[in-house]
Amino acid sequence: MHFTVGLTGGIGSGKSAASDWFAAQGICIVDADLVSREVVTAGQPALLEIEQYFGSSVIQTDGTLNRAQLRKIIFNSPDAKLKLESITHPRIRLAIVQQLAYATSPYALLVSPLLFETDQHLLVQRTLLIDTTEALQIQRASERDQQSIQQIEKIIKAQMPREQKQQRADDIILNNSTYDALYQKLHLLHQHYLILANNS
Template sequence: MEPIPKRRFSVGLTGGIGSGKTTVADMLAARGAAVVDTDLIAHQLTMPGGLAIPEIHAQFGAAFLTPDGAMNRARMREYVFAEPDAKVRLEAILHPLIRIETERAAAEAQGVYLIFVVPLLVESRGWKDRVSRVLVVDCQEVTQVRRVMSRSGLTEPQVHAIMAAQVSREERLAAADDVIDNDGEASALIPQVEQLHARYLALATAS
């Protein structure tokens, strides 16, 4: 997915699956940041009546849709992991639509600064150069596995397969301007978020 053009002070928020990206984004939003979540946009595009559904049906068939007309995410996940060509085809459908909807949401966003939640920010070419700073939400890999299994019903091998398709924790941290440690209690996030929010607010005001 091509990133949106750089406009105002913005933060690209990323992290591995189960790291707590949404939690941190919600905390920053509560303090006045505008949040554009590309994963949420992707979900909306593949819900019943979503803009991506007609082409997904045409490319993959009704077997990859649920009875109510949404994309069958579990079946599609298994398929694209097994068939690299299927992943390319799905991305060719979704990425242009995600870009359009991301641009629209960013243009409409009202906030003291802008947060783009991009799960594959490091993997996606260009995003790092199009945001003012990259914020990585980090935790131990064992914590990721435990969190994802508890919330999703996926097996441990399935979670590891998803993690293996993402960049390594070390690569993600190397791309970061800022890091939030989310390996402990939720209360430990508060001072970290407060500190970063104050920094971002000052940078946004100065830009």
């Protein structure tokens, strides 16, 4: 089993900036968000199963997933959300495991906003939380995504609370300053992970 670090963080925390930095150091990145999109592309078994269960309204005319429509359905129905997860999560997990197996760097990085919520933390040997204040999350996400503050607050509320993530993470970086300050902290952890990977 390849030594793997799980990287997570809430919206606007700087998770992507951290992931990009690790990638620049030559670390293999497996992005759970990308994998989750790949498993529901046209022709994939998961997409066919989603269509069978939720109906043709969740499929666009070009055969791809109508994410907005599906979001609407699962937002209003906990049962529908559970069903969707039962279709997608096992396939996402399998694809992640396969991609991690092909990692060629000293250690691999699994980037997942739902690392703890989906039990993906069980696939890694160490977890890193990129954390910041809620005020900074809202500021960064609204500047980046052009979403309303209300929308971002809703997303934050739907995610696991910061305090819970802090309790579960092995390593925590508080990203409340500049990119340079973040990179300095990441550099120290990178050295630490290289040693851990070497000894695993």
